[in-house]
Amino acid sequence: MVEFLFNTARFPFWLAWTVAAVVSAVLILNVIAGGALVFIWAERKIAGRIQDRLGPTRTGGRFGWLQSVADGIKLLAKEDLMPDGADGLLFRLAPYVSFCASFCAFICLPFAFDVVGQRLNVAVFFVVAVLGLEVFGVILAGYASASKWSLFGAMREAAQVVSYEVPLGMCVVVPVMLAGTMDMVTIAEKQAGWFWSWYLFHDPFTFVIFWVYVTCAVASVNRAPFDLAEAESELVAGFHTEYSGLRWSYFFMAEYGSMFLVSAMAAVLFLGGWNGPIPVATLAGLSEGTGDTAHYLVRLLGLANLLGKATLGVLVMMWIRWTLPRLRIDQVMSTCLKYCTPIAAAMFAGAMLWQVALPGGLVAGLSRPAGEIREGWLEGPGGKAAAAPAQATDEPAAVARVAP
Amino acid sequence: MIPTLAAIDWHAVFFLLFAAVACGGAIAVVAADNVVRMALYLVLSLGATAGLFFLAGAEFVGAMQLMIYVGGTLVLLVFGVMLTAQAPFVSIKTTAGDRALATIVGLGLFGLLVTAGLSVEAWRQPGSHRLTEPAATPIGMALVGVRVDAPPANAPAAAVRSGYLLPFEIVSVHLLVVLVGAAYLARAKRRKTPRAIEVAASAEPPTAVAEHAAIGRSAGRAASVLTGGSV
Numbered sequence: 001m002v003e004f005l006f007n008t009a010r011f012p013f014w015l016a017w018t019v020a021a022v023v024s025a026v027l028i029l030n031v032i033a034g035g036a037l038v039f040i041w042a043e044r045k046i047a048g049r050i051q052d053r054l055g056p057t058r059t060g061g062r063f064g065w066l067q068s069v070a071d072g073i074k075l076l077a078k079e080d081l082m083p084d085g086a087d088g089l090l091f092r093l094a095p096y097v098s099f100c101a102s103f104c105a106f107i108c109l110p111f112a113f114d115v116v117g118q119r120l121n122v123a124v125f126f127v128v129a130v131l132g133l134e135v136f137g138v139i140l141a142g143y144a145s146a147s148k149w150s151l152f153g154a155m156r157e158a159a160q161v162v163s164y165e166v167p168l169g170m171c172v173v174v175p176v177m178l179a180g181t182m183d184m185v186t187i188a189e190k191q192a193g194w195f196w197s198w199y200l201f202h203d204p205f206t207f208v209i210f211w212v213y214v215t216c217a218v219a220s221v222n223r224a225p226f227d228l229a230e231a232e233s234e235l236v237a238g239f240h241t242e243y244s245g246l247r248w249s250y251f252f253m254a255e256y257g258s259m260f261l262v263s264a265m266a267a268v269l270f271l272g273g274w275n276g277p278i279p280v281a282t283l284a285g286l287s288e289g290t291g292d293t294a295h296y297l298v299r300l301l302g303l304a305n306l307l308g309k310a311t312l313g314v315l316v317m318m319w320i321r322w323t324l325p326r327l328r329i330d331q332v333m334s335t336c337l338k339y340c341t342p343i344a345a346a347m348f349a350g351a352m353l354w355q356v357a358l359p360g361g362l363v364a365g366l367s368r369p370a371g372e373i374r375e376g377w378l379e380g381p382g383g384k385a386a387a388a389p390a391q392a393t394d395e396p397a398a399v400a401r402v403a404p
Numbered sequence: 405m406i407p408t409l410a411a412i413d414w415h416a417v418f419f420l421l422f423a424a425v426a427c428g429g430a431i432a433v434v435a436a437d438n439v440v441r442m443a444l445y446l447v448l449s450l451g452a453t454a455g456l457f458f459l460a461g462a463e464f465v466g467a468m469q470l471m472i473y474v475g476g477t478l479v480l481l482v483f484g485v486m487l488t489a490q491a492p493f494v495s496i497k498t499t500a501g502d503r504a505l506a507t508i509v510g511l512g513l514f515g516l517l518v519t520a521g522l523s524v525e526a527w528r529q530p531g532s533h534r535l536t537e538p539a540a541t542p543i544g545m546a547l548v549g550v551r552v553d554a555p556p557a558n559a560p561a562a563a564v565r566s567g568y569l570l571p572f573e574i575v576s577v578h579l580l581v582v583l584v585g586a587a588y589l590a591r592a593k594r595r596k597t598p599r600a601i602e603v604a605a606s607a608e609p610p611t612a613v614a615e616h617a618a619i620g621r622s623a624g625r626a627a628s629v630l631t632g633g634s635v
Contacts, residue, residue, distance in 0.1 A: 087441075125468075
């Protein structure tokens with residue numbers, strides 16, 4: 001994009017970089033904000049259907065699809081309250097900290113082949129690290145509200161997120177081990193083809209660990225049945241008890257953003273990313289090299305594929321939320337420490353042994369051997385990484401790296 | 405492919421930005437008197453340091469910084485500060501004497517570091533800005549004992565073959581010892597009297613007494629007296 005702006009549109013160098021960076025940032029922001037609008041409506045509809053109601057039906061026609069917009073206007077018009085005893089700076093800052101952490105993690109999330117804000121060599125690690133920061137906003141909110149309910153909610157959230165990071169990390173390591181890289185684009189690309197080349201079906205251990213990942217992901221984004229931080233039956237609304245209006249909606253956007261993020265990450269790590277259950281593009285004879293139109297079409301299909309999978313993941317989370325009762329805090333902790341962590345550890349060891357014992361897969365051709373394509377520098381200077389052009393680097397940091 | 409037309413050295417601009425945030429945050433940590441605000445400034449400072457690592461192309465170190473230091477501060481904040489807090493807003497007032505002393509020590513250390521940094525000949529020239537493809541894989545491979553990066557040609561054979569596995573193990577065992585030691589120091593001091601529930605279980609008391617004994621450790625003494633009486 002930078003090269004296009006610079007070479008074709010004759011933009012000055014600095015403006016080309018800035019425009020490219022702004023466009024990427026705005027696109028990601030739209031994924032979060034627009035996604036939140038759609039998901040809030042979907043949540044209301046799904047909750048309604050599961051509870052044998054209709055959900056919103058009036059605002060904006062038959063299906064109430066303008067409900068989120070009406071909600072948004074209501075939130076904008078709400079009075080912005082701050083408790084008397086609150087720590088003003090931290091109270092105001094907390095929602096933005098939460099939201100920024102959620103937003104930052106999207107920077108290196110690939111949406112299709114090379115459709116990624118910033119292709120990082122350590123993307124998986126980066127996402128896990130940044131996702132853990134979201135809880136900081138929650139803790140600040142709970143502390144600064146000067147309310148016991150908020151503080152209890154924040155403490156629960158901190159304990160929960162810190163404990164669930166351990167099994168979550170173990171789950172994430174397995175696809176990284178199979179792919180031999182932490183680059184999410186490469187991980188997804190290595191699962192290309194039919195659905196049996198997904199890491200979900202790579203071996204029995206990855207199949208089990210996927211479900212551990214699902215549990216931990218739901219817990220780490222604080223969705224029911226793990227939403228102890230905002231348990232309304234005991235803590236009013238937990239950490240956001242004292243928030244209203246737009247500030248409150250930032251917490252919500254962060255939550256829906258994180259839900260989408262962990263779902264997209266599940267798709268990339270275990271479900272082939274943009275490589276569908278059926279390789280439609282390949283069957284139709286389209287591939288990266290067959291010309292410009294085909295090139296864009298392939299990426300568009302991939303984009304739709306990944307967004308579809310991630311949306312499906314979010315819908316499953318809603319289904320879980322309205323189906324299962326909330327766990328008690330001790331049950332949350334024993335789920336993490338007594339079940340998720342040992343299972344994840346055993347499955348990790350199992351997947352490792354499987355790699356050693358059956359490096360070619362159980363049946364030849366069905367399962368690709370891992371580590372066949374390492375990063376380019378291992379194959380010498382003319383390798384894959386060296387050949388890959390420095391594209392899709394729309395982040396200021398990358399600007400600085402290229403500019404002398 | 406892209407000509408170098410940038411009038412401004414953007415690398416320097418972003419470096420100065422991140423450095424300013426890091427330094428400003430660090431000073432704010434010292435100047436603030438509210439513990440949670442201090443933690444916020446600390447996170448800001450450490451996050452800007454992570455930004456500096458990303459700027460330098462050391463993505464793995466940057467992500468590590470976020471994971472360990474920024475995430476670690478979080479745990480520090482929660483378990484170190486909030487659990488020990490007595491008042492709703494914890495504040496730490498530093499006396500003027502402490503402040504003066506800390507300023508002297510801090511400035512001394514700062515001067516020492518600056519002098520040491522400037523005394524390295526290679527660091528005074530501007531960098532060549534030539535960066536190889538950043539990759540975390542060499543570190544990971546070296547950790548399991550395979551050096552894929554090229555060691556110097558005149559290195560002994562042992563250095564070529566050895567990875568970072570041994571140092572890593574030494575560090576981890578060291579940390580484990582520290583952890584065990586901390587748990588030992590922090591453990592609650594218990595008296596050696598047998599707990600009521602154990603006494604009750606060994607004597608097979610009537611149900612009512614067992615229930616009484618199971619009420620809790622705090623009621624232990626009374627329960628043990630009761631149990632002894634029934635035996």
